[in-house]
Amino acid sequence: MDRRHFFQSSALVSTGALVGCVTPGVAQQTVKTPFTVPQVYVPIVGSDEKFPVRRIYCIGRNYAAHAREMGSDPTREPPFFFQKPTDAIQYVAAGTTPDHAYPPLTKNYHYEAELVAVLNKGGRNIPVEKALEWVYGYTLGLDMTRRDLQRAMGDEKKPWEIGKSFDQSAPIGAIHKVAQTGHFTQGAIWLKVNGQIKQNANLNQMIWSVAEQISKLSQAFELFPGDIIYSGTPENVGPVVRGDVIEMHIDGLPNLSVKIV
Numbered sequence: 607m608d609r610r611h612f613f614q615s616s617a618l619v620s621t622g623a624l625v626g627c628v629t630p631g632v633a634q635q636t637v638k639t640p641f642t643v644p645q646v647y648v649p650i651v652g653s654d655e656k657f658p659v660r661r662i663y664c665i666g667r668n669y670a671a672h673a674r675e676m677g678s679d680p681t682r683e684p685p686f687f688f689q690k691p692t693d694a695i696q697y698v699a700a701g702t703t704p705d706h707a708y709p710p711l712t713k714n715y716h717y718e719a720e721l722v723a724v725l726n727k728g729g730r731n732i733p734v735e736k737a738l739e740w741v742y743g744y745t746l747g748l749d750m751t752r753r754d755l756q757r758a759m760g761d762e763k764k765p766w767e768i769g770k771s772f773d774q775s776a777p778i779g780a781i782h783k784v785a786q787t788g789h790f791t792q793g794a795i796w797l798k799v800n801g802q803i804k805q806n807a808n809l810n811q812m813i814w815s816v817a818e819q820i821s822k823l824s825q826a827f828e829l830f831p832g833d834i835i836y837s838g839t840p841e842n843v844g845p846v847v848r849g850d851v852i853e854m855h856i857d858g859l860p861n862l863s864v865k866i867v
C-alpha cells in the first residue's frame with residue numbers, strides 16, 4: 607500500500623472510529639463499545655455543571671528561581687510545555703485532605719504548587735492581548751513529579767512522561783469562574799508540608815503570564831474548550847514521603863490538601 611492510499615484509508619476508518627468520542631466538531635452518535643472509558647470532570651464552584659477536561663498542558667520552568675534550581679538559564683529559554691493524561695487528575699474538595707498514594711518506581715517524589723487556568727474556547731494563534739478571554743476559570747493544583755525518573759530520562763535525552771505524566775499526578779481543586787474571581791495575575795502562592803512553609807512566591811513572578819502561555823500554546827496546538835493549563839511552579843520544590851500532609855494556597859482560592867500514603 608502506498609502512502610497516499612494509506613492516508614485515504616485512515617481517513618475513512620477514522621470517520622467511523624471517531625463516532626461517539628468527544629472530538630470537537632465531530633457529530634455525537636451512539637456507538638456500541640465493549641467497555642466504557644470515563645470522561646474526566648472537575649466540579650465548578652457555585653454551579654451544578656462540571657468542567658469536562660480535554661487536555662492537561664503544563665508549562666516547564668516558568669519562575670526564574672525554579673528554572674535556576676533545575677539547572678537552566680531562565681533568561682534565554684522560550685516557554686516549553688508537556689502534557690499529563692486527563693485521568694491523572696485527582697479532584698480534591700476544599701476542606702478535605704484525601705489520601706494521595708505514593709507512586710511506584712520513585713525514591714524522590716516532589717510537589718510543585720501551581721495556578722491552573724481552564725479554557726472554554728478554542729482556537730489557533732490566539733493574540734496575547736485577547737488571550738485571557740479564553741479563560742473560563744481558575745483553580746490550584748499540584749504537578750506531582752517523580753523527580754528521579756524525570757532527571758534520569760532527561761539525562762538520557764528521553765521523554766519524561768514517566769516522571770511527570772503518571773496516574774494521580776495532577777491533584778486539583780474545584781474550578782472558580784472568572785466572573786466570580788477575576789484573573790489571577792498576582793497574589794501569594796505557597797505550599798506547606800506538615801505545616802512548614804516550603805514554597806512561597808507571588809504569581810506575578812511568572813516568566814510567561816497565563817495570557818502568554820495561551821498565546822504560545824495556540825501556536826503549537828489547536829486549543830479546544832476543556833483544555834487546562836498548569837502554569838508552572840515557583841522555586842523550592844522538594845520531596846515528600848508517606849505520612850506527609852501537603853497544603854497549598856493561592857490568594858483568592860480555598861487551600862488544597864492531600865496526605866501522602
Ligand code: MN
Binds near residue numbers: 664666836
Ligand atoms: Mn510543574
